[in-house]
Amino acid sequence: MSPTAALLFADLLGVAVFAASGASAAVVKRLDLFGVCFVGFVAALGGGIIRDLVVNQAPPLAFDDWRYAVVAALTAVAVFFFHPHLARLRRVVLVLDAAGLALFTVTGTLVALRAGVPPVGACLLGMIAAIGGGVARDLLLREIPVVLRREIYAVASLAGAVVVMALYRGDLTGWPMVGAGVLVFAIRIVALRRNWNGEPAP
Template sequence: MEHNLFVLVDLLGTFAFAVSGALAAEQRRLDLFGVLAISYLTACGGGVIRDLCLGALPPVGISDWRYLATSALAAGLAIWARPIIDHLKHPIVFFDSLGLGFFAVIGAHKALQFGHNVEVAILLGMVTAVGGGVVRDVVLNRVPIILEKEIYAIAALVGAAIQVLGQLMDWKFALTPWFGALTCFGLRALAVRYSWSLPVVRGRDVAQ
């Protein structure tokens, strides 16, 4: 039952990130193959990086057909339902934030399953959450969100930390991942709504 729960959370994160990738690709006016490719890279990029770090080979995003199918389904729905999705104020940010929360808890959970310590679990939770978005933005020639001043990676770290804390303290396993994902999503949504950001490092002006 526990395994099925985390597979579900992982596939939900895959779906959310795939939609954000498809929407971003559509904005760049890519063809159908381009939309499907960006959707898949966004959905599975972070998980592939995580599995390579853990030595879980081949990565589940490549070896399990459900991830490719979920990505393709999400891309198709994003194209078909674009008029409905456009009613959202910031659709890419919304689905990206959903995926961020789901993947943060999944990455942390899997690292703990492989016997790693708290620090590794939290960091790999963050890497899983932000990796796909970085791949998407680099391929589409955009500045990755993680490099901007928005609250993004911090939200993923919080979600991953909640998952790790819950597992170490034997919280009810059926509730912990949802709580971690919801907290991450909520923090990210509030940061976008109220323009929360980290301080910007400003160097001295150099005279020319």
């Protein structure tokens, strides 16, 4: 698989995971089919649209490549109809969100680096791409965005983005990038299980 094809696959997988996360959260709020699909779309495509606009990808891939919309739509519809089979939906949302965070951290940082964004900016853009969809999802559902809570969320993404940047500059692509994604996912899941939180202002 070529690097371009691998990046597309990871991006679409991230779309599917975040669409499932958004749709699952909307199901918890008891929205109808349109509402579930809309929240799924926003969660899946929001971060990528921000990323593409920053790197002057016009139109953004979410609008230029039909596969993005189709993957998001099919995933959201599937969640709407099959969610009764998902036990403990809240836990499912958290795991899917962690997976989406990991995937979009890697793809967002790589897209930025390939577009010529300097290393620090690329890391920040990778983080923004990863958290953007989740922020939009939470705002639509009238929740405090997880990134603004005390949970370890954006920090996990930023750590992964730094690893991706270092690997890219060292010409270590392919499986090492998978490791960067696993790192983000692991940090987020361990933080949830062990209740790691940042300290609030005194």
